[in-house]
Amino acid sequence: MTHYPQRRTEVHVSVDTTLCIGSGQCALALPEVFDQDETDGLVVLLDAKPPRELHDDVDEAVNRCPVQAIATTAT
Template identity: 90%
Template sequence: MHVSVDTTLCIGSGQCAMSLPEVFDQDQAEGLVVLLDAKPPRELHDDVDEAVNRCPVQAISTTAP
């Protein structure tokens, strides 16, 4: 799995960072998503999918490796 974020869409709701801090964080200045791990381990894939679904503006996407 490869994770991508589009910071131009992000509104800083923080749903991703709260649900999966191993993969996502928030920029302190603007509150926008910061991707910490673009290729998370397999055991986090379900959690990444949940974070994608929680994003209110669909700023997070995944693709197969």
């Protein structure tokens, strides 16, 4: 039997603001999902369950975070 990787159907995004240093890389990569707080510059999660068409961009934003403050769970 051949096994193929399952295409994830939903991604749940979470952020740890205690790790965030406010570099803004996530917001630059994906402003539909991430923003920055105007007072302290920390990440603001706008959409914890972005649509499928943004999943690759979510991965890019996660990879850009210099302190790994963003995590995803695929379901």
